[in-house]
Amino acid sequence: MPETRHARPQSRSTFYPPRNIALLVGGACVLIVCAAIRFTDGVPPADAKPPAAAATDGSKTSMPPTNPLAAQVNGQKITRVELGRECLKRHGEQVLEAVISRKLIELECRQHGISITAEEVQQEIENIAGRFGLPVDQWMMLLRNERNISAEQYSEEIVWPMLALRRLAASQLAVSEAEIQKEIESQFGPQVQVRMIVIDQRQKADQVRTAAITNPDEFARLAAKHSTDINSASAGGLVQPIRRHMGDPEIERTAFALRPGQISPIIPVGEQYVLLKCEDLLPARQPGKAQLQQLRTAIVDNIRDRKLRQAGTELFAQLKKNARVENVLNHPQKSQQQPGVAATLNGHPVTMAELQNACIARHGKQVLENMINRALLQTEMAKARLQVTQQELNQEVIRAAIDAGFTHPDGTADLEKWIQTITQENEITQDTYLTNMVWPTVALKKLVGKVTVSDEEIQKGFEANYGPRVRCRAIIVDNLRRAQEAWNLARRDPRIENFAELAAQYSVDAASRSIGGVVPPIQRHGGQPALEREAFALQPGELSGVIQVADKFVILLCEEITKPVVVELAEVRDLLYQDLLEKKHRLAMAQHFEKLLAAARITNFLDPDASRTPSADTTGQAKSRPSAARG
Template sequence: MTGKDANRRLTLGKSWVLAATGFVVLIGGVVAWRQLSGGPQHAEAQAPVQQRAVQQRPAQRPAAAAPAAAPAEEVAPPATQKIQTVAVVNREPITRSALADEALRRHGKEVLESLLNRHLIAIACQQQGIQVTEGDIDAEIQNIAKKFGLSVDRWLGLLKEERNVSPGQYRREIIWPTLALRRLAAGELQVTAEEVQVAMEKNYGPKVKVRMLSVNDRGLAEELRAKAAANPDSFADLAKDYSQDINSAAARGLIPPIRKHIGNQEIEDTVFALQPGEISPVLFVASQYLVFKCEEQMPADYDRIPAGSLEGIRNQMADQVRESKMREAAATVYEKLQANAQIENVYNDATKASRMPGVAAVLNGQPVSLRELQEECINRHGIEVLDGEINRKILQQELTRRQLSVTEADLEAEIVRAADSLGFLTQEGKPDMEAWLKQVTEEQGVSVELYVRDAVWPTVALKKLVNNQVQVTEEDIQKGFVANYGERAQVLAIVLDSQRRAQEVWEMARRNPTEQFFGELARQYSIEPVSKNNDGQVPPIRRHGGQPTIEEEAFKLKPGQISGIIQAGNQSIILYSLGLTKPVINSIEDVRDELVKELHEKKLRLAMADEFERLRDDAQIDNFLANTTQAGKAYQAAVRQQLQQDRK
């Protein structure tokens, strides 16, 4: 049986290989792009607080130390000498076995695919006598870090910070497969003389110095092209005034010289055919209409290559070509390995799992153990999963201390509440729990079991811990009514990032206090996208919306009046009043029940977050996996009290 007819084969395709061998290209972007993206936020039943890493002093490990990283050439790390207690929370242990179960439950499917990928590659390397040593991996990491001008430590830290890839995971799942596939593919790579010549032309060949004009309207492009053709010397001014490419417009249309074989073939063919001073026809490229003016046809740089260095440079070009072809060649090699592989997925098939206990998959007749998959899940996701289990343990302990419990009925009631609050209703107008569960689990890519365990259970637990503390007062109701149904201030706004610029704009607005002129100022000077793109118009301002300074100023103004300069953090804001809206609902009694329900839920959420923060801060936590410890505020207070008593 081949891989093509194997039972329930995993998806182990070309995309994974490209992802592994091209990881440097992807992660290189973090040097310039520093952003962590959070997952979608939901109002439904969910974990009320984000998982939090404990960042105090290093923890003292149990006697069994964690093993060192496995040799790169090994398929999987050995299962011996693993710490069996991974954390202690308020003197209660969390075992490695429990963590393995939870990590497997959340990440088993994706990790099994990665694990089998490496198995396939490792088998091929063993068959061909190829080894990738720790030294090879170290050298590759050093080379990559050097490309970005970083030390190895800083590079590895950046990977962890920006992509949540640990050094061990990077070595094992990125660098090792990359090097192994390179060596497997090396025999299939052919670099021709023509390819080397193309690389030489890219780096040392002729180029064209040009100016560019870019707009998104063909009619305007043709009009500007005609003006430029009639007066080529005007091209720089036309680019400055009309080009929608900000960078080139600022340089009066000048862009870096265009070389051959670098970008769009149509652009290259067009500009290399132009004579100095000549204007190109309009080209449509990447949803933009482009016009070029040739400033100079620049000769090749071959004569600048030092004598005796040409052969060395050609060899460098051949290496560049070989490297650029490596990813595709590696993917081809992997496709061949996959085509000949026999892969049987046991983990995702309950019937097969019952027949083959302890087996995650069978690859070419050899079993891949469930224990190995569990350990791989811990290697990749153990710290984040353990942090969630620590949070759960803290909540369980507090429920037990207060003699409270979370029942199946409590969980179902919370799911029904979430469905109702988000409008998942049956035709009879009743909460549609099934429709909600289908929506939320598909959206978040989790099972119903995981959704209930990770989102619903913590929500219910915290509600039980704080529910009696939450009271909605008459003052809350009055403020809620004004905020939701009261009059609102309609204004135009200009947001600026400096006091000096704000003073200049305010003076201009005061000299011509009309709605139209204020809108023009907003379009020209505001740094906030909504007001800038809508001539100063912003959503109406309500009372008790969380911006008291802005609210007070907005509601003081009469129609046509301009505010003073309002400081909001590092920004300066100027408002132009358009008047107040009329309330749609005048009687608070018409919406009292709805307001009470909404306000209670909001105050409950805040109380839940505060309670969890308190419990977490008070807890004594030794996290042996992350090598951190936290004494807990309660323990620290007790120690201080004892010390004070001892001094007496």
């Protein structure tokens, strides 16, 4: 995805959730997403209506919002009506489909006399939290901090539809004893420890198998040299023990037919060819009686959830196929005939109020943050008596397109392709792109004013981009003792193969660990002076000392020092100047906006944790309540 080359006042960090949480929340969402379901507030009363958010502290459930204000920015008011209008403008069409999808489930529940109570939702939340060994309040805090899901969203958008579809598809969710035993065998039955080689070409696979049969002890080396599966290749082909009923049936059948030391036949898997070498046969483990009982309960839940995803998706597809939907939102004539109605589903209205509440519930925080940021910039622009012209907006779009590589053969910006790409990948309209991304960039550039680039900076940029680089492998460790231990083992045997195994064993960096410690070549002036100094002092085959970089400890093994690119500074000076100018502009813009925030008084009624008061000191650091989900 091309980088969005515009400054954006808001900043968000990417979160990679713990795998178990991602699987549970993601698993529930798969069902909902597959059904194109997103949820809303304020649905007309029905037997099956979803409960209000289950309070995690035992207090009363939340009431619909009554505050007419969404935020105040230095005394300037942003009303909930304005926020709703902006949310509808940007997300109304997408959310309407989601609201209709939810209505389908509610109407089906009503038709079958199914009622899901708040108590049932709360009990299910407690059950889910219990699977992770957490109290409900900690589970909800985890969801908010790590998935940005509120208690209300979790109750209404994930748990309620899961329970509703479970009841609707109850006849398809029965779990047999045979299915339970199959799962138990997967977890506690015998396993086969193997090494694996994955190859893309049959002829090459035959050659590698011949070499492995001739000398089975060389299998690990052959895996490191030939396997296309980089995760296992870096460990000499070693993979997690193979269990029954967990993966490709042919691989399982072949693995369990092997004896220690044996090499398997070639196993075609898709367009690849797999070789296995049996290292050991691991016997079955017999769980204790209490453990087995707990295990059975968890297994039943897991099997039922898997069936629910499939059955729920199929059920919803049938409901959608039979539904009669009339879209009023996007038809002006119909909107005049049915004021206040966004759509009808099987004759039941979906009101504009419902849709607006749904848009705010789902996108309100992000849209409000953009509105707050824009209000700050507009105020500052007015103080400075500055304006953003249409020509300046056009020039910024052209610059961004060229910067991202969207150009015609003659070097001019391919605006059509750029606009199409940036709007599709960010799921926004062209108007939103111009309003939320381009306008703030131009405004901040004008507020920042002129930025200069020195000859020294250009020289450093030249050395960084065109000078020599150190191609090396790295072991990255989070404590000194283990770093010294890994360094001592690498010093005893400085071969690349040994270093790769040590990286797989010791490194805490998952990306480089899986490929034997390979890291991007180190350049000069890249922002890590201590690391760069050590790297450029090495010769090929030489091992560094233990280098402390922030809170990590790094060991380098130099493989090669690349040659500088043959180019004169004068040839690329303009290119370097423009690149450095843009980078310095972005940095200055970010710093300027932080100063605006530091001086701002913001009351955010939708997300109180994002409220802030002006800093009392001159450091430019605003006082604000800590928030894990600001934007």
